[in-house]
Amino acid sequence: MxxxxxxxxxxxxxxxxxxxxxxxxxxxxxxxxxxxxxxxxxxxxxxxxxxxxxxxxxxxxxxxxxxxxxxxxxxxxxxxxxxxxxxxxxxxxxxxxxxxxxxxxxxxxxxxxxxxxELLGEVVIKAKKENKEKTEETAYGKQNRDALGYSTGQKLTAEQINQSYTNVFDVIRQMPGIEIFGLAGQEQKVLFTKNRSINLVYPIVVLDGAVFDQSILNAISPTQIESITLLKSLNATLRYGQLGAGGAILINTQLGEGNALTVAQKQASLLVKGNEYTDTVLTVENVPITESYLLALNKATTFEEAKNIYESQMTTGNYNEIPYYVSVSDYFLKWDEDYSFKVLSNIAREATNNTKALRTYAYKLDERKEFLKALSVYKRVVALRPGESQSYLDLAMASEAAGDYETAFALYYQIIFNKIPNVDCSGIQDITINELRHLLAFHKSKVPFQTLPNDFLSAKLKQDIRIVLQWNNPSTDFEAQFVNPDSKFFIWNHTKFDNTDLLKEEVTQGYAMKEYVVDEKSKGNWRVNIRALEEEPQKNPTYLKYTLYRNYGLPTETKEVKVINLSRYTEKVTLDNFIFH
The missing domain is CATH 2.60.40.1120 (Carboxypeptidase-like, regulatory domain)
Incomplete structure (x- = not known):
């Protein structure tokens, strides 16, 4: 060759x-x-x-x-x-x-x-479900409306929901047979009139198939709602057991397919049976090392000895792989940071035109706070993939981190208002709005904020804990599991079968990013687990960047970044444990 x-x-x-x-x-x-x-x-x-x-x-x-x-x-x-x-x-x-x-x-x-x-079969099944006769939510799921011998309750669709409503209680209040207790902005409760008695039995909330108590209603925006169905107590008891004795409020949203997902919206105390977290898994740091090249390097007792082993591996071994450069670079951090970077920079030399590899390189530079170096890599990615929306958001965030606030502002603006020629940014606009507000929170005087609509300037950025996941291959199958302080969990599946439309959008628009927010009602010990759902060749596998913000947008904000070879963890591992005070 x-x-x-x-x-x-x-x-x-x-x-x-x-x-x-x-x-x-x-x-x-x-x-x-x-x-x-x-x-x-x-x-x-x-x-x-x-x-x-x-x-x-x-x-x-x-x-x-x-x-x-x-x-x-x-x-x-x-x-x-x-x-x-x-x-x-x-x-x-x-x-x-x-x-x-x-x-x-x-x-x-x-x-x-x-x-x-296999994927075609899944799509066909979904299409058949979407095209079947009109259905209603019943005790046994969706059933043919005309075949039912009794009333299921009431239903509102997105088209019937007034856009002026500011909270979900305003929406529910329009439905017959409903009473709402409490003041707006404070704790409110929904009750079916027929269930009013000395011992009030409140209906449960079923959000996108998961069972919650009514506290979840405060976290739902009317604009996110696809439909609301009220199941009376008999129907709800048949379907949800004693939990549904007071009836059920079924809410379907598009949250599972969007970019922003609030953890509080998915973690509640009344989740269905089987949602208790009882697993014991290793942290990513404690997964045993099996790579022969790392085992050899770990035997070195001096920096010079380690360099000799590395140089011998480069000369005689077949190690022209991204995980090799990343892992060996991490190893050399304990000896010499400059030498560690020299090893990592092999990626830029060997994979000049490979955006997947270059994003891995940039992720590692972000992790090490080498923001100017990372910025140059993200610029290269834009040049190689000018049709991908993620290229511009990465560049905007890198520009902000490197202190180029005007460029960051301009790019955020372009993404939010979908003004980059021949690029569809709709899939990342919600995330970008948060990034823009973050920029304004710290550097408003350094950017032309007067060009923004007033709602961008007046909105408060209150996200106590913000988690951002980024990965360098939109079509990668993996799952993220979040475990709350009550040892309840929910899983977000990023797979071709569970989220076909989302992955198709990600691939088409060219983005791979997700954000989660943990609010102040969810204080305590949290765990974030991750698992790859497919094996990949190790020449250039999928890497994932995990960013944890505390006190997001406040002067006391802190930021932690972890980058992992996602494909290495086909068994579930703990990516992070954190305490939300």
């Missing part, structure tokens, strides 16, 4: 941002000057087109197997990639079966991907 090293000068990616402020127009030119000194030049070029039964596939990933060399297809499904003799191309796209073919530089290739059979 012949590698030709050449000097890669720099790439300037310009975004022109117009912000309207009163009668003036503020123009920002963001010049993203990226300098990566070396890149790989391969001996020949292979061109082709990726298609399915429905036509060309835009955004398919084409990789030269066992390398970091990759490209994505354009809107015509076309690609061009440098290859060598006998190179194998790996072609993948969400919802399609991954395919491997030999590269044929002499002729233009046409590569046809087949639909993933």
């Amino acid at each position: 012949m590698f030709l090293l050449h000097f890669f000068t720099f790439c300037v990616y310009s975004i022109v941002i117009y912000l309207k402020g009163g009668n003036t127009m503020v123009k920002y030119f963001i010049l993203l000057n990226i300098l990566f000194v070396t890149t790989l030049s391969w001996s020949q070029e292979t061109k082709g087109k990726v298609v399915s039964a429905n036509g060309p596939i835009q955004g398919a990933l084409v990789t030269v197997k066992n390398t970091f060399n990759e490209v994505i297809t354009n809107n015509e499904g076309e690609f061009s990639i440098k290859t060598e003799d006998n190179s194998v191309l790996v072609i993948s796209y969400f919802g399609m079966e991954t395919k491997e073919v030999f590269a044929t530089p002499a002729t233009k290739m046409t590569i046809t991907l087949e639909t993933d059979g």
Whole structure:
């Protein structure tokens, strides 16, 4: 294999941002000057087109197997990639079966991907459910409305909910047979009139299939509601046992598919049976080391001895893998930070055009508070993936961390108002609003805040604990488990089968990020567990960045960052334990 090293000068990616402020127009030119000194030049070029039964596939990933060399297809499904003799191309796209073919530089290739059979079956099942006859929520789930021999209760849909309502109690109050006790803004209770007696029995709340007490109602915004159904006590008792003796308020939302998920909305004291957390799992720090190269390095008793072992591994071993550079770099932190960075920077040299690897590199730089170095990497990612919304949010956050507040502000603005040309930012707008408010909380005087609508300036940023998850591959299957102080848990599944529409949106828009908020009602010991649900080749696996903010947006804010090789943990592990005072 012949590698030709050449000097890669720099790439300037310009975004022109117009912000309207009163009668003036503020123009920002963001010049993203990226300098990566070396890149790989391969001996020949292979061109082709990726298609399915429905036509060309835009955004398919084409990789030269066992390398970091990759490209994505354009809107015509076309690609061009440098290859060598006998190179194998790996072609993948969400919802399609991954395919491997030999590269044929002499002729233009046409590569046809087949639909993933298992995923197709799941989609068909969902479609059938959506298209069946009109249904109602009953004691036994959804049933054909016309076949029911009794009244199920009342129902409101999103279209019937007035947008002027400020809380869910305003919505429920419009339904017949309801009484609400308490004052707005304080503790309120909903009661079905027919259940009023000396011993009041309040209805339970069933939010997206999980059972809660009524305290959860304070956390639900009317704008999030898809439908509300009232089940009278007989129906509710049949379905939920004694918990439903006072009836049930069934609320369906889109929270499971959005970007922001409030932990308080999913953690309650009345969760269904089987939701007690009784597991004993290792923390990520205590998972045994099995990698031979780390076992060898751990035998070193001096810095010089460790360097000799590393240099020998680089010369004689087959260690050109992202986990190797990350793990060995972490190992050398105890000896010498500069040398540790030298090891980590191999990623930038070896994977110059691989955004998955570069994001791993940037995550590690974030973890080490090397914000200026991370900023240059995120600029490179924007240049490589200008059609992905995550590229711009990462760049905005990196700019803020590095002290370039005007650039951060301009990018946040563009994302929130969906003004970046040919980029759909709708999937990350809620997260970006929080990031913008965070910027204003600390650096309002340094940005043109006058260009913002008033509601951005008046809204308070109260998020006692904020957790942000980011990962470098939108289509990765994994689960996150949150355990509250009462040892109750909920699980968020990021899988092609449980969250098909979400993953499709993430892949299409190019983002991979989720935020969670723990409010002041949830004080105590919290645990965050993580588990990968698929195995990956270790050449360039999925990495996950976990960020924990305390007192988010306040002068006393603190921030902790952890970066893990997600694919390493196919058995559940504890990513973090924290106490919320």
